[in-house]
Amino acid sequence: MATMRQSVFIERAADDVWNLLRDPASVTTWFPQMTDVNIDGTERRITLASGLTLIETIVSNRDDLRRFQYRLTGPLPIESHLGTIDVIADGDSRCVVVYSTDVIPHALAFVLDGAVSDALVNLKNLMEKS
Amino acid sequence: MGRKILFITTDQQRYDSLGCNGGTIARTPVVDGLAANGVVFRRAHPQNVVCMPSRSTMITGQNLSTHGVWMNGVPLPADAPTVAGVLHDSGYRTAIIGKAHFEPFLDPFLRFNENRMGINENVEGPHRGFDHLEFAAHGAVGLNHYARWLTREHPNHVFSYYPAIDIGSLEVNPTGGGDTDAPQTGHNQIPRDLYHTDWVADRTISWLDGLAADDDWFCWMSFPDPHHPWDPPASEVGRVNWRDLDLPAGFTEDIDERAAILDTKPRHWRKWWDGELVSNYEAPARWVPATLTADQVREVNARTHVENELIDEAIGRVLGAIAARGWDDDTDVIFTTDHGELQGDFGFLFKGPYHVDALMRIPLVWRPAPSSGVSAAAVEAPVGLIDLAPTFCEIAGVAVPEWMEGKPLPSSPEAAKDQGRERVMTEWDSRHATGVEVHLHTIHRDGLTCTTYEPGTVHEGNEGELYDHAEDPQQFVNLWDDPSRRALRDDLVDDLRANTPEWTQPKRAPQAPV
Numbered sequence: 326m327a328t329m330r331q332s333v334f335i336e337r338a339a340d341d342v343w344n345l346l347r348d349p350a351s352v353t354t355w356f357p358q359m360t361d362v363n364i365d366g367t368e369r370r371i372t373l374a375s376g377l378t379l380i381e382t383i384v385s386n387r388d389d390l391r392r393f394q395y396r397l398t399g400p401l402p403i404e405s406h407l408g409t410i411d412v413i414a415d416g417d418s419r420c421v422v423v424y425s426t427d428v429i430p431h432a433l434a435f436v437l438d439g440a441v442s443d444a445l446v447n448l449k450n451l452m453e454k455s
Numbered sequence: 456m457g458r459k460i461l462f463i464t465t466d467q468q469r470y471d472s473l474g475c476n477g478g479t480i481a482r483t484p485v486v487d488g489l490a491a492n493g494v495v496f497r498r499a500h501p502q503n504v505v506c507m508p509s510r511s512t513m514i515t516g517q518n519l520s521t522h523g524v525w526m527n528g529v530p531l532p533a534d535a536p537t538v539a540g541v542l543h544d545s546g547y548r549t550a551i552i553g554k555a556h557f558e559p560f561l562d563p564f565l566r567f568n569e570n571r572m573g574i575n576e577n578v579e580g581p582h583r584g585f586d587h588l589e590f591a592a593h594g595a596v597g598l599n600h601y602a603r604w605l606t607r608e609h610p611n612h613v614f615s616y617y618p619a620i621d622i623g624s625l626e627v628n629p630t631g632g633g634d635t636d637a638p639q640t641g642h643n644q645i646p647r648d649l650y651h652t653d654w655v656a657d658r659t660i661s662w663l664d665g666l667a668a669d670d671d672w673f674c675w676m677s678f679p680d681p682h683h684p685w686d687p688p689a690s691e692v693g694r695v696n697w698r699d700l701d702l703p704a705g706f707t708e709d710i711d712e713r714a715a716i717l718d719t720k721p722r723h724w725r726k727w728w729d730g731e732l733v734s735n736y737e738a739p740a741r742w743v744p745a746t747l748t749a750d751q752v753r754e755v756n757a758r759t760h761v762e763n764e765l766i767d768e769a770i771g772r773v774l775g776a777i778a779a780r781g782w783d784d785d786t787d788v789i790f791t792t793d794h795g796e797l798q799g800d801f802g803f804l805f806k807g808p809y810h811v812d813a814l815m816r817i818p819l820v821w822r823p824a825p826s827s828g829v830s831a832a833a834v835e836a837p838v839g840l841i842d843l844a845p846t847f848c849e850i851a852g853v854a855v856p857e858w859m860e861g862k863p864l865p866s867s868p869e870a871a872k873d874q875g876r877e878r879v880m881t882e883w884d885s886r887h888a889t890g891v892e893v894h895l896h897t898i899h900r901d902g903l904t905c906t907t908y909e910p911g912t913v914h915e916g917n918e919g920e921l922y923d924h925a926e927d928p929q930q931f932v933n934l935w936d937d938p939s940r941r942a943l944r945d946d947l948v949d950d951l952r953a954n955t956p957e958w959t960q961p962k963r964a965p966q967a968p969v
Binding site for chain 2: 357358430433438439
């Protein structure tokens with residue numbers, strides 16, 4: 326299992342950031358190259374700019390922990406995947422977002438982690454200007 | 456009107472594959488002819504032995520520590536300075552046709568411009584200084600112009616190619632599809648004129664046809680072969696019968712002798728051979744090199760020779776088109792590759808953190824424009840791909856920018872001496888997604904190759920390799936621990952450390968395995 330982690334400090338209260346991330350449909354507003362999203366129960370389908378549609382299962386969405394977890398199940402050749410987003414307060418008006426990726430096959434680790442790094446830059450920009 | 460520049464690269468081609476470098480199997484009369492009328496470099500090294508770092512050095516004229524592309528999967532920043540940009544700004548028409556690989560190929564999110572250009576079949580720059588860009592890779596699957604064209608125009612041949620990537624693991628496919636079950640071999644039923652080698656030549660000729668007679672131009676024609684998969688068109692495979700081939704000198708048929716050679720080298724050699732270590736993505740993770748048979752080596756070599764012949768013939772067509780325009784007298788032609796291929800040496804295929812001639816010694820031929828009056832020569836002094844970009848500037852009559860770190864290639868042994876060329880450096884850093892890290896630094900000087908290792912997950916940092924090419928051209932005997940060579944080793948290590956470019960920036964994260 327390849328395990329990767331990205332993080333970003335955001336000059337906003339943890340609850341503000343979590344209010345965005347807890348909504349699984351908001352992903353198109355902060356994750357680059359995602360053009361459409363559909364939620365059906367615990368299934369999330371995300372259409373990429375490339376035309377590819379990612380299929381995911383939402384594993385947990387915990388307000389008490391400010392944690393969102395999902396599994397990517399297709400159409401990329403995924404043997405195992407868990408994406409975990411944690412929002413951790415750093416005082417009243419600052420937080421850190423930690424985005425972890427565990428994946429098999431290994432070859433996807435850098436691909437997903439690279440996209441996550443872009444997403445966190447976007448997220449920071451979005452939250453700090455609003 | 457100035458000198459025009461045709462820059463030809465292949466991918467993963469050995470020095471000894473060409474007739475002009477002693478090759479005896481593949482017929483390469485076109486490149487041999489360029490060599491006979493130009494400058495042949497006997498000791499050219501890349502600054503890294505995988506594609507993206509090496510190509511980034513070619514286009515920038517910079518060390519890895521400056522352009523920052525330290526392993527495959529790390530993109531060259533879109534705003535990195537390039538020699539194409541310098542020439543473009545000096546009035547040259549500029550194009551790159553074929554394999555670029557300045558950005559990762561595996562890109563489902565379409566994060567990289569070159570992949571977006573490919574999938575949208577956009578050929579117009581400016582991008583990295585090129586006015587015109589048409590990309591190809593190693594088959595019919597991918598985010599590039601060739602794949603899109605073949606899918607659109609000849610969909611029945613999209614699956615003629617061997618599947619280079621295993622779709623289940625996204626790793627290099629370990630299965631064999633040829634005659635001997637060698638990995639990455641396949642019977643490709645694609646007609647020759649649809650194969651990517653001929654497509655690259657066709658598109659180059661098409662671009663040249665669109666230029667005005669008095670245009671100055673720089674064209675990087677970049678063939679994806681002979682990089683694996685080894686699946687040239689089936690119609691051409693009969694050119695070289697693998698059953699007729701002698702084994703390469705670097706392949707020891709006795710498996711115990713092969714193991715003994717590896718045991719004198721730092722441990723990652725043997726661990727890869729035994730299937731105990733996956734340090735990088737450039738070879739199939741599930742392939743065990745110790746299983747490589749003599750016939751598999753023969754088949755891979757035969758198919759490689761066929762691919763090299765097709766490239767040579769394709770170059771001949773392009774040179775014919777240049778001559779037909781009346782440009783030959785004013786056109787410089789430079790032929791090289793990004794790195795070599797193990798191709799059976801030591802019992803391995805593919806590439807990785809192994810700084811031996813199979814991967815580091817590369818073909819480099821420069822046929823100066825006949826109008827320049829440069830005489831034919833052979834240069835023994837070490838040079839690097841880092842020297843290409845300054846050479847292009849000099850050919851174009853443009854000042855070499857300060858951000859380039861190489862020197863214009865010498866056109867004669869005397870010029871090499873005047874430049875004080877004594878050494879060439881190559882480095883390797885890799886970090887696999889599983890956490891495996893390997894770090895090598897190499898100097899070649901005075902016919903000796905010396906490699907040091909930094910601490911990683913495989914090495915302690917005190918390992919090394921030392922080879923004397925005059926007495927051991929196959930690099931079978933590691934002299935690192937030979938007491939009689941200790942003073943020489945210390946001198947080389949001091950030289951290496953004094954001349955290794957220093958990293959002053961954090962290493963950027965890889966964004967894909969390749």
